[in-house]
Amino acid sequence: MRRGDSQLVSTRVRRGAQRGFTYVAVLAILALLGVALAAIGTRWADRVQREREQELLRVGQLYAQAILAYHRGSPGSDKKWPKAIEDLELDPRMLSTVRYLRAPYTDPMVPGQPLALVREADDTIRGVYSTSTATPFQQGTVDLGVVVLPPAQRYSDWQFIPKVDP
Numbered sequence: 001m002r003r004g005d006s007q008l009v010s011t012r013v014r015r016g017a018q019r020g021f022t023y024v025a026v027l028a029i030l031a032l033l034g035v036a037l038a039a040i041g042t043r044w045a046d047r048v049q050r051e052r053e054q055e056l057l058r059v060g061q062l063y064a065q066a067i068l069a070y071h072r073g074s075p076g077s078d079k080k081w082p083k084a085i086e087d088l089e090l091d092p093r094m095l096s097t098v099r100y101l102r103a104p105y106t107d108p109m110v111p112g113q114p115l116a117l118v119r120e121a122d123d124t125i126r127g128v129y130s131t132s133t134a135t136p137f138q139q140g141t142v143d144l145g146v147v148v149l150p151p152a153q154r155y156s157d158w159q160f161i162p163k164v165d166p
Contacts, residue, residue: 046137049134049137050137052108052109053108053109053136053137053138053155055108056107056108056109056130056155056158057142057144059105059108059115060115060128060129060130060144060147060158060160061144061145061146061147061160062101062105063088063101063105063115063127063128063160064127064128064144064146064147064160064161064162065100065146065162066088066100066101067081067082067088067100067125067126067127067162068146068162068163068164069100070082070087070088070091070100071162071164073091073094073098073100074093075093075094080093080124081120081124081125081126082124082125083123083124083125084125085101085104085114085117085125088100088101089101089102089103089104107130107131107132108130109130109131109132109134109155110130110131110132113131115128115129115130115131116128116129116130116131116156118159118161126161127147127159127160127161127162128159128160129155129156129157129158129159129160130155130156130158131156132154132155132156133154133155133156134154134155135153135154135155136152136154136155136158139151139152142158144160146162146163147160147161147162147163148163
């Protein structure tokens with residue numbers, strides 16, 4: 001072996017060791033990046049669910065207020081409940097234009113789906129609820145004024161049925 005050949009071999013060995021170190025460093029960085037993204041993703045998902053929960057409470061309250069206003073606005077002493085959501089958008093019992101809701105809202109917890117309806121035996125609407133089976137962040141009683149929601153295990157347990165004064 002010539003003198004220059006030994007220098008060439010030692011240079012190749014050092015370069016090979018450096019390549020192995022770089023590969024391990026890149027793998028470690030990717031692993032740390034994956035853990036960080038997983039933590040950020042979880043927080044982001046929780047934040048989105050909290051925002052949707054607040055929107056569900058707002059929309060449910062609007063529906064409860066609209067249903068109660070429809071009931072109280074019934075002409076005469078025979079108070080009626082709406083038969084369809086469209087009755088809240090434009091009250092067919094009135095000669096003038098009376099709107100209790102501007103438009104029907106979708107379920108914030110299940111985007112694109114309508115809220116489910118709570119119906120009485122005579123097929124009139126008494127309230128609305130979400131069809132989501134996710135667990136709410138708010139675990140206690142929620143008082144929205146026109147409706148009080150008891151503690152729930154799922155969003156579908158929250159039924160936005162307005163309180164009626166006798």
